[in-house]
Amino acid sequence: MKQTVKLVVKYILYGISLGCTFFVIMCLSYFVGGGEALLRPIFKDFARHSVGAMIVGIACGGTAVVYQFHRLSSLAQMIIHFCIGMGVFFPTAIYLGWIPFYPGRVIYTILQFLLSCGIFMAIWLCFYLFNRNEAKRINERLRELERDNTVNRD
DSSP: OHHHHHHHHHHHHHHHHHHHHHHHHHHHHHHHHHTHHHHHHHHHTHHHHHHHHHHHHHHHTGGGGGGGOTTSOHHHHHHHHHHHHHHHHHHHHHHHTSSOOOGGGHHHHHHHHHHHHHHHHHHHHHHHHHHHHHHHHHHHHHHHHHHHHHHHHO
């Protein structure tokens, strides 16, 4: 149980750092793309936007801990991670104005949501492919060590 709590705390802190990093990258891209005019709304309420970025970071990065619990299928893990991540990101993004919500422009908001989902899935796919390749590499190395041990025993 103690190990699980440490793991969850580690992932929460990872999520916070991920949220803060993406927030800084977003602010830098706004600065490069349009200067102070784009940053003014964020600076006006910097604390709220910062906390929002950390909450989204916890929801997206912190909930990746679900992949450590192997009783669930990979599909179930992905669905849980995606639903929690998007379930927190989208309302937070609308509330803070990251994604403008205009009741008369529902299609625009839906497209923004789909873009956000696409970015989430692309990031998830990158991590998945990286970890799958790491597992293959480690398994191959273990097979090599096993073959070496078998040869040395004979």
